Amino acid sequence: MLAGGSPIGLYLHIPFCHTRCVYCDFNTYIDLDHLKARYVAALARELQLVGTAAGCPDAATIFFGGGTPTALEPAHLGALIEACRVAFRVAPGAEITVEANPGTVTTDYLRALRAAGVNRLSFGVQSFHDDELRFLGRLHDAATAQEAVRMARAAGFDNLSLDLIFGLPGQPTERWVATLEEALALAPEHLSLYSLIVEPGTPLHAWVRRGRVAAPDDDVAAEMYEHALERLARAGYAHYEISNWARVQGEPEGTTPGLASQHNLIYWRNQPYWGVGAGAHSYVNGWRYANVRRPERYITLVESWEPDAALPVAPAQDVKTVERIDRDLAMGEQMMLGLRLVREGVGEAAFAARFGCSLDEAYGPTLAEFESWALIERTPERVRLTARGVMLANQVVARFL
Template identity: 50%
Template sequence: MTTETIRASETPAEGKSSLALYLHIPFCTSKCGYCDFNSYEGLDHVVPDYTPALIHEMELWAPAAKNYRVDTIFFGGGTPSLTSIDDMRILADALREQYDISPDVEWTLEANPTELTREHLEGLRGIGVNRLSMGVQSMHPDELELLEREHTPERVAQAVADARAAGFDNLNLDLIFGLIGHSMERWQSTLEQVIAFQPEHLSCYALTVEPGTALYYRVQKGQLEEPDPDLAAEQYDWTRERLAAAGYQQYEISNWAKPGRACRHNLVYWRAEPYLGMGAGAHSFFIGRRMANVDSPTRYVEAVNQSYEERQASGTGRAELRQVAGGEVPDEVTLRADAMILGLRLLDGVRTEDFRARFGVSVDDAFGPALQRHESLGLIERTADRVRLTERGLLLANEVFVDLLPDPD
C-alpha cells in the first residue's frame, strides 16, 4: 500500500454523519499464546508518552471530523483496562472537547478480569464508559493456562459481580471454543457457567492457530496437536441452539445479544460505515480512504508528536499525518466486495435494494456467478429482499467470502 499524505484539515462535504471512534491501547502484562493482535508486553517505558500522543492524534484528526457525530467509542487492545483512571479521564475529556459525542453514545472498553477491581470499574463508569467487553475465554483453569490467560474462573465471577455493582448494565463476555484437547462437555460447562452471569452480549469464537503466535510454534514443533475442526463445528451448532433457548439472538457469525443489545460499534464495521481509528496499529475507513497507523507504539508516539509539532509551527492548522503508515482510496469494485462480505457476516445478510441504492448496480450484476454457485451448494439463500448465509454457510463462510473478493491485478 502506497503511503499517502492525509491532511488533518480536510473536511468531508456530506454534512453531519455518524462516526465510530476506535482507540487502540497496545500494552499487555503478558502476550497470550494465541494472540496475533497488535499488542506488546515489556513496553512500560512507552506508557507515559502514549496517552499524550493519543490526545495529539485526536487533535490532528478533529478538523476532519467536525461534520460528524460520534455514536460509538471503542477502546481496544492490548489491554485498555491497564490504563489508569486518571489517564482514562484525560482521554475522555479530550474526546469530548475535540469531537461531537452523541448523548447516547455506546462507549465500550475491552478488559481482562484481572484488572477489574470495584474501584477501577466505578471510575470507568464515572467517566462515561457504559459497556464492558471482558476476555473470559474459558471457565476451566487448565484451558486458561493453555491460552496463557492470567485470570481464574473465580476472578471472572468476581469481576462480573463488581461490574454490576458499579452500574454496568451492558456486558459482553468473549469465549473461545474448539480448543486443543477440547471436548463438547467442557465447552458446555463453560457456556452454562457464563449464561448464569446473564451478560447482555456474548462473542464465541473458534480457536485459530495464527502464524507467528507462540501457540503456532508449539503446534509446529509437535508440542501440541491441531484443533479439531469437526468438534468445533459441533460445538458451534450446539452453541447456536443453547443461546437461542437462553434468550439470545444471534445477529452475526460469532455474536449473540439480548434483544436491543447488539454491539453498535461492531455493526459499523459490518455495514461498511465510516470509522476512525487512533493509536498504534489502528485502522480506519474515513473520508473515503482506508488507512492504517504504524504498528510500533514507539514509532507511533514519535510520528504523532512530529506531526503535532508541525501543525503547531505551521500557523495554518495543517499537517501531514505521519503516523498513517499506509492508505488507499478503494475503487468501486473493492467497496462492493467489502460491503457484500461484511454484510454477509450478519444473519440478516445484505438487503438487495440497499446494495443497489449504494452502488447503482444489483448484487447479481456485481456477484452473479459466485452467488449462484454458493446458492447451489447450499451456502447462500435468497429471499424476496436480501441475500444471506444459510446455517451451513455460517460454518463455511470463508469459502463464500474468498469467492467474492476482487480479482487481483
C-alpha cells in the first residue's frame, strides 16, 4: 500500500487500434503496429521501475484500456500481467479486466486470455444496429458483437461488461430501446451506457460543424437515459454510478453491487492508481501526472531511463502535467467523484477519517442548499444524489470544485 493505506489500481494503456472511430478522442493510433513488441517491453520495464521504487505496493485491480488491448497477442497481455505480479503485490483474486473490441477476438484468443489470468472483459459494443455501427466507424456488426459474447462465455468468462452509446444524431428512441433489449438478451453482468459526446478534433465534430449531421439532442438523450434507468431496474440491475449498472446478487438496497467495476470504483472513491503506458494518468501520494502521449516518445524515454536516487521514478512523465493535489482540491474531488456513486455516495465517516473534518464543516451551506432543492439526500452515514439530482449531476458536482 501507499501512504494513506489504500490499495491501488493498476492501469495499462494499449494505444493501438485497427481503425479510428469517428467520435474517438482517446490516445490511440492506427499506424503503429510495428511498435507493439517494443511497447510491451517498455510497459513491463515501467511497471518494474515504478513498482520497485515504491517498495512493491499492494495492487487491488489491473485494467487494460485503450485503444484496443485486444490488438495485442494474448502472450503479450499475459506477460504484462506477470510483470504486474512481479512489481506489485497483486491481491489474490484481483479483478483483471481487458477492454475488448468485438471485431478482434476468437474463442481461442479469449481462452488464452482467461488462462493468462484475465477474469473480466469489457466489450465495446456501442449499438446493435449495423447502420449505427457503420456511422460510428466501428469495426464490428451486431452479429459479431453477439458472437463475441457467446465466445467469451465459452472461454469461461463469468464477468462481462458491455459498453453502449445512446443519443446518436437523429437516433429515434425506439432504436435505443431495441439496442438495450439486445444487450439484456445477452445477460451481461455489467453495463456502461454513455451519451454520444462530440469531441473537438474528431471527424464527428467536423461533420456537425459543417452541418453534415445533426448535433446530438440533449432532451432526447435524457429521455433515453430515463428509459435505461427504468428498464434496467426492472431487469435486476443496480444503478450504482451515473453511467454504470451491475447485476444485483442479493446485495442490500442502497449498496454498491459486488459486480461493479472494482477498478473504476478506485477512481470514483478517489483512491490512488498507477497508470503505465503512453498518456496514462497516475495519482499517487497526493500527486497526479500523465505520461507523454506519443508511443514512440514513451518507448524511448522508458528504454533510456537511468535510475537516479535523486529523481522520483517516473520514466515517461510529462512534466507539464504534474499537479500537487492539496487537501482542498482532494476534498472537492472526493465530492465530485463520490456523488457519481449514486448508491453509496460520500460516506461521512470515510470523509472525516481522510480530511479531519465533517461534511458539514467542509460544505454545510452548499449541502443544505442542494438538500432544499431535493437534489441530494442525507443520512447520518452519507450524502448522495436523489433521482432528480442524478439527472442534474453535472451541475451539482461542479459546485464542489
